[in-house]
Amino acid sequence: MTDGITALKTALPSTAWTQDADIIAPHLVEWRDKYQGETPLMLTPRSTAEVAQAVKICAAHGLKIVPQGGNTGLVGGQTPQGEVLLSLKKMTTIRDVDATNNAMIVEAGATLQSVHDAADKxxxxxxxxxxxxxSCTIGGNLSTNAGGNHVLKYGTTKDLVFGVEAVLASGEIYNGLTSLRKDNTGYDLSRLFLGAEGTLGIITAASLKLFPKAGYTQRVITAAENPSKALALLEHCRAGGRLGMFEVMPHIGFNAVVSNMPGQRDPFDTPHPWYVVIDWDVETEAEGAALAETLLGTAFEKDLILNAVIAQNETQAAQILSIRENMSAGQKFLGGSIKFDITVPLNRIPDFFKKADAAMNTQIPGCRPVGFGHFGDGNIHYNIAQPIDMKKQDFLDQWQAVSETVFDLVGEFGGSISAEHGIGIMKKADLARRADPVKLAMLKSIKQALDPHNMMNPRVMI
Ligand SMILES: Cc1cc2nc3c(=O)[nH]c(=O)nc-3n(C[C@H](O)[C@H](O)[C@H](O)COP(=O)(O)OP(=O)(O)OC[C@H]3O[C@@H](n4cnc5c(N)ncnc54)[C@H](O)[C@@H]3O)c2cc1C
Known part of the structure; x- marks a missing residue:
């Protein structure tokens, strides 16, 4: 170990590594404060060549590596436990933007926001x-196959990528930076790295797909009686093929945000059981207003919604989305939370809510389900807030038992235990116990073929 660390420090430029505890410290804790890490060395390479050089040295000395992007992952995969930490934070170059081909090549450490800005230009x-x-980076987005708010229209990150450049465990560089829309020349190797959580190699750059910008995005927030009505509303709002976002929140979570978080306000005068944030991508503001008024008017007539507010300008639209974006953070005002990121077939969401809520209340009487999220693509962050009169730690101690109940139900409903956050450390044991044995064997074979000495993010996923 010491020889390897010395070799890295000797071979790499002094800008490409640090052992300064103050600089490293924020990289060893994560957003939820659930994992605390340690590392003997943080590498901060500035180029693919430096990543390759570092990986070769690690391979020669038997050192294991944990890649890290923006450190916003929610399953503990980016937190080293004694491994070398390789941060991509200095590799932020937008290498090429090709509007004709609707393609862009970016380095892995570029933040998602910087990619948006470059595309916008x-x-x-x-x-x-x-x-x-x-904060999150393209490398992290690809490695977790991130989802987000627009999956119902554009798919997950996997659907937004032509190919990647990656440094393999051998230190060799795989160059898949194509922007060809047709290329049938064997296995799609780039896709192996998407959702791999850093277990197969280090993504150093990616060729991304760009799309035309909508002329105008019309946002509304509606109130619904229950998830069944929300599901019917989803079908209703799809008319015309303009639907861009459909996010659902229950009152308890919505209220935790608007009542406690600075700058938040409730757009409605009275409370409602459920809320839905909807976007339609249209050409003009006038078209957006007309579409919203027509679809919401008929939704009222069909008894699908209880109330609605149409955003009149960008500020109001941003305020509405901000409530949804703060749902996770706002939950801290409800005490301890046990959190899940599950997906079930769309048409089964209402039944899932009914069955899961009942099971939760049997298991921990008084607990408060806060299921919210990307309803439009079947992904629910099915979180459970503690009973009001229970000690936080006593509640959190039941995480595993609650997981068993929730994941059993997810299996029964034909869903997935990880919709968009990945497996990481957090769900590794659950995957091992619940995945199809054939699938697990294939995952292990691919890992063995590309990383025979288990050097790349060795503790996560499988
Ligand atoms: C407030 C908040 C909201 C969020 N909302 C969403 C959401 O709507 N949808 C969603 O999907 N996620 C969401 N997330 C989770 C998170 O932002 C995503 O998983 C994101 O893709 C992680 O990117 P990152 O750069 O921070 O990766 P990190 O956290 O640094 O790493 C995540 C994983 O990817 C690996 N990795 C990182 N970079 C590389 C690389 N270059 N090569 C190989 N492996 C690498 C790491 O080892 C780790 O296993 C949210 C997180 C927060 C804090």
Whole structure:
């Protein structure tokens, strides 16, 4: 170990590594404060060549590596426990923007926001939108196959990528930076790295797909009686093929945000059981207003909604979305929370809520389900807030038992235990116990083929 660390420090420029505890400290804790890490050395390479050089030295000395982007991951995959930490934070170059081909090549450490800005400059958009976009990086987005608010229209990150450049465990550089829309020349190797959580190699750059920008995005917030009505509303709002976002929040979570968080306000005069934030991508503001009025008017007539507010300008639209984006943070006002990121087939969401809520209340009487999220693509952050009169730690101690109940139900409903956050450390044991054995064996074979000495993010996923 010491020899390897010395070799890295000797071979790499002094700008490409640090052992300064103050600089490293923020990289060893994560957003939820659930994992605390340690590392003997943080590498901060500035180029793919430096990443490759570092990986070769690590391979020669048997050192393991944990790659890190913006450190916004929610399953503990980016937190080293004694491994070398390789941060991509200095690799932020936008290498090329090609509006004609609707393509962009960016380095892995570029933040998602900087990618949005670069696309915007040429009148295009990169349609991945997450509340963490100011900090999360493209490398992290690809490695977790991030989802976000627009999956129902554009798919997950996997659908937004032509290919990647990655440094393999051998230190070799795989160059998949194509922007060809057709290329049938064997396995799609770039895709192996998407959702791999850093277990197969280090993504150093990516060729991304760009899309035309909508002329105007019309946002509304509606109130609904229950998830069944929300599901019917989703179908109603799809008319005309303009639907860009459909996010759902229950009153308890919505109220925790608007009542406690600075700058937040309730757009309605009275409380409602559920809320839905909806976007339609249209050409003009006038078209947006007309579409919203027509669809919401008929939704009222069909008894699908209880109330609605149509955003009149960008500020109001941003305020509405901000409530949804703060749902996770706002939950801290409800005490301890046990959190899940599950997906079930769309048409089964209402039944899932009914069954899961009942099971939760049997298991921990008085607990408060806060299921919110990307309803439009079937992904619910099915979180449970503690009973008011229970000690926080006593509640959190039941995380595993609650997981068993929730994941059993997810299985029964034909869903997935990880919709968009990945497996990381957090769900590794659950995946091992619950995944199809054939799938697990294939995952392990691919890992063995590309990383035979288990050097890349060795503790996560499988
Ligand atoms: C407020 C908030 C809102 C969020 N909303 C969403 C959401 O709507 N949808 C969603 O999907 N996620 C969401 N997330 C989770 C998170 O932002 C995403 O998972 C994001 O893609 C992680 O990017 P990152 O750069 O921060 O990666 P990190 O946290 O640094 O790393 C995540 C994983 O990717 C690996 N990794 C990182 N970079 C590389 C690389 N270059 N090569 C190989 N492996 C790498 C790490 O080892 C780790 O396993 C949210 C998080 C927060 C804090």
């Amino acid at each position: 040429v009148g295009r958009k990169f349609p991945l939108f997450l509340a963490s976009q100011g």
